[in-house]
Amino acid sequence: MSEKANFKYKDFLIENVLKLKSDKSEEEVVAKLNLLQRKKINKPVITVSINSSSIILGAQKLKTYIEEYLVDRNIDAEIIPVGSLGLSSLEPVISVQLPGKTRLFYKKVLPENVISILDGSFNNFIQEENILGQLKNDIQDTWEQVPFLDELAYFQNQQRLILKNCGFINPESIEEYIASGGYKSFYKVISKNTPEEVCDIIENSMLRGRGGEGYLTGKKWKIAYETPGDQKYLICNAGESDPGAFMERLLIESDPHKVVEGIAISAYAIGAQKAYIYIESEYKLAIERVKNAITQAREFGLLGHDILESGYNLEIIIKKGAGAYVCGEETALISSLEGKRGRPHSKPPYPATKGLYNQPTVVNNVETLVNVPIIIEKGIEWYKSVGTKDSKGTKVFSISGKVEYNGLVEIEMGTKLRDVIFRVAGGMKNGKRFKAVHIGGPSGGSLTERHLDTLIDYESIMLTGVSLGSSGMVVLDEDNCIIDMVKYFMNFMQKESCGICIPCREGTRRMYEILDNISKRPKDENGHTTLQRFKGVMQLESLAEVLKDTSMCGLGKKASNPVLSTLKWFREEYEEHIFERNCEAGVCQELRTFEIDVDACTGCTLCAKKCPTGAIFGTAKNAHFIVQDKCIGCGICFDTCKFSAIISK
């Protein structure tokens, strides 16, 4: 660990910041903190967001460019990696801070424009297309004509507790984390509170699990705490297996120490001396950063044996998932940790009484755990003032699809769906019409325009038949087909079911086939296939019920949610597909029909040659026609025709 030498402030941070030892003057402490928090800096600081989103958009290369730039211009500045502000669509984001001035954030910085951006910043000239905003700060001079970050609609409508540090601090530095208030909560509980007290605090704060079930976290902890066992385990569930979510990934990449602190407090509360982080092996950067965080925390004596002389011991072990949605389910996750096929088990017994190696085990979602230090820090009453009656705190989503800003958003529980989509996320992309928002990934459901005023909290969302399953939120516009979307999820589920129980394994498969059937034209249309098709559709609902009723685990129980919710809210679209064989959005390719405009057709024969099923007839120089029975709707003719003579319906 070559990092060792870098911990210039280790003793200061432990003694004066965490333990509040009073051997230093207040000014000295403030001065040091200002430096670490970068309120006062001696030389320019440039941060580059290095996270999964920005890397895809070339952030690594950008960082090298900037390094070269600084050498070229002979500028003495610090370059620091940060996580993600949440604005993935605007990556790569960099910030430039000159001594005495506020920190400037630039968006969409590319190797092509980085030089002019930097040149500008160093010479008091701001590149307008790329400026995002400046970070408000009372002891620094502000830039003129640059908006403050918190005045941007994106930030204004959010309440950032979980994401507070994200994109601002260096996720690879424990010193910055502690300087910005980190590990205080952990030190507080291990030095002042008994585990029961911590369980009580969390129970009273009414924190509910963010992983899907919404179970009271404190209550679950108490069960595990009170169940006798040789060992107890805490597992941080960072499986995030929803195919369209990236919240936990970016959160861990941006503020790994917060996750470690959350785990540490929770493990203490249930009396666990061993904790696991279960994280997808594909999340390479997140793994690297959290691994680094654990190493640093150990270095600081915040993990390991007798933590800060409290007598408490804790090890955190990273376990990499190997790619299975179902392993997000807690009992399956435990099987996987035990080195077995990740199949769920019937509950009861619940993991809290009989979990990993048959010992009391608490499985908590990453976001749940990150809430814990915040509650400890701010107190029960404060925390309870955020959110609604039964849903306290905030909720983070990864929002994507057809909205302007794709990325992370954190909103207070009880925020309107409309505000999230149209304010925070900047509304629909390309001025298209909003059609639906899908919440909760493959176990979630879709809501329509008329739900836009629904409040986002456990109860209100539940009332619409959708659950706050995962943190994925995907927005669809008029170009998307609901059937196609549901089919996509059902296809996902039929592949991801663990395959153990009949309803889930066979049911998802059959439901997929039924959906697939209605999004296609029957190969050979006869009375029998039509009957099959209708029979299938009629079975959809009862199949969905049986799945819900009999499946062993949440995967099967919730697999029919997308179907049920869309059958409820988008019935017309189903009917259109079934009865009219029409997909308004034009997504279900095989439902499209084509005709030839006799007047426009020149008889060039090109389409007839390209048609894969030989459905187009005609002789050269004469208008052609399409035999509908043979047409499979592939649209090749449509793409081939040079005279726009093919009409799509």
Place this chain on the structure above:
Amino acid sequence: MPNLEEILEKYPFVQRDNLIPVLQDIQDEFGYLSEEAIVKVGKYLNLPTVKIYGLATFYHHFRFIAKGKYHIKICNGTSCHVNSNILIINELEKKLGIKDEEITKDGLFSLEETTCMAACGEGPVMAVNDKYFTHLTIEKVAEIIDSYKSMEE
């Protein structure tokens, strides 16, 4: 390249719960799990090979054939799906003549569908080895594949 034994030696007190990490390490090193590797791990952990094979096939990330020289990961996350990535996947399958989890006969290309890569706004997204491509269109993807193909000629 370290041999299998060296990887196994990193796990001196192995138990079943180390099975997945051991296999992950082997795959990281060799790119896939060979029959030989499975047999050796079985001996080492004193487990029937069928249990290892059963476990490994359960998880999506374990592969039993090598990766191509150019390993293509195409995002099949929800957002990319609503951005019509199916057209891109079809095009890839057509151009390469392989499907998900397969490899071309000449060993040049292999294809893998993944879940969200966290660049949803820029979808459809794909990666060829470590190089990313965003905002894909049918034409673009065809060009990309052609350029890799011509590099080999």
Place this chain on the structure above:
Amino acid sequence: MLIDIEVNNKKIQAKKGETILETLNRNGIKVPTLCRMEGFTPTGACRMCVVEAEGKSGLIPSCSYQIEEPIKIRTHSPRVIQARKMLVELLLSNHPDDCLYCASNGNCQLQDLAVELNIRERRISGEKTKSNLDQSSPGIVKDPAKCILCGRCVRVCEEVLDVSTFDFYKRGNKTAIVTSMNKDLNFSNCINCGQCLLVCPTGALYEKTNLDIVQQMLSNTDVTVIVQYSPSISVSIADELGLRSGKDINGVLNAVLRRIGFNKVFDTSFAADVAIFEQSAELADRIKNDENLPMMSSCCPGWIKHMEQSHPDMIDNVSTTKSPQQILGTLIKSYFAQREDISPEKIFSISIMPCTAKKFEAQREEMTHKGISDIDVVLTTRELLKLVKLYGVDAQSLDEEMPDIPFNTRSSAGKMVSVTGGVAEGVARTLNYHLTGEELSDIKITKLRGFKDRKEVSVKIGKQEIGIAVVSGIKSANKLIAEIREGKSDIHFIEIMACPGGCINGGGQAFNNDEKTLKTRSKTIYDLDDKEAINVAHKNSNLISLYDEFLGEQLSEKCIKLLHTKYSKRDVLL
């Protein structure tokens, strides 16, 4: 502790911690099950046993739900029935519709459930899975198209046999049951014991049938068709033939087989006596020379294959004596052929065994001389029953008959080889004779009887204490062998049978192998031992003439050539 629970509006009492299903069954309420197996921890996988419980949002599986507090249950509410029905419909939705031609027709739990739940049409139809019928193995056929993935075979093979040939493969819609690296069965570590097909609820696993060839041969007047049947057959099929169960129907069986058209009918028990005689001679030698001890029995072909692949270091410890089936096979094509002056090529030799591994054994290379197999075809008990039906034989109307000369005598020891401990007991008796020339004072060694998977006893033979161990189920064999490798040395002879309980619970037996049936079968056999006069192999009169006329001394050169075999290490994926 008792808990009051309410089932279908009636109060009943449950024991704390027992499963709902157990309570229901004690109270005469039946709930269908599919994945459950008696004596195994429930997996709760199939969901067929679901019941409705008040206050629970979903239905709960009665087989795995333990009663810890009062609960109100409905076992046959419309919601429950509807769910169960849908589950079966789902299984049927892509099931190959070839019940009429299926090996398990009439003996299929899926069929039974469809009847029970009154399923009369296919409401949901699914895409059929492409199936690769695996016919590579001589004993077992695997038809994945019919597999409903209940996982029973996986569990038996792992938990009882400790062979672990199968496991689940992939997940979701690709889930399947496969062997290691998805190899064909014949190239896997399958020992062909057939325990899996006893538990398979459908026709996804069944024996490779040889009925066609047998029928062909029966109508071929050119060849002499000879049949032998295993000692366990006559105590296992009375029920199926419409006779009083729990009786040895040896005599009737001879008559039945002759009616079917076999030219000669022999009882393998005779050869079992020969096997005991040779094996104990071998053991006596090894004890005298103190070499290759403990000696392990060789009559079970499942165990032999397992040994060759998993314990090749034990090859020298295994008795070289062939199994009774193979001994009789050899004798038929040598001694008998000579006597009757028939050319061995003109003999078609069939054996009826409770065992699918015997099919494998018969085609081993070592079991062929100059291109002529000792045994041409092996049928299982189940195939025999089919044959009886096919040829319209009514067993009830037949009188008892004797087997054919020259193999028509046996000792009760020869009969006992079909139950766990029987071989060891027989060997002990004859070993005493070989070593001391006298008979054991108390021939009944009760410590070797019963269904425990491992039994050990020390018998005083002459001045020596001879340690004898009996294990059934490969799992206990593996354990014992591990102990031996670690230095356990007080054992001289080990009897090993792959199937728990021995051949009476063989993988080729008729399908009613519950514990009660097994106990009856074993009792019938031990009753014979009590009743009959000849209890030791070496007193079997035809055996004595066989040695006098043909083989010479035990372990003579001729014996070695005809009655002994060798083993070699097998390379399969373990």
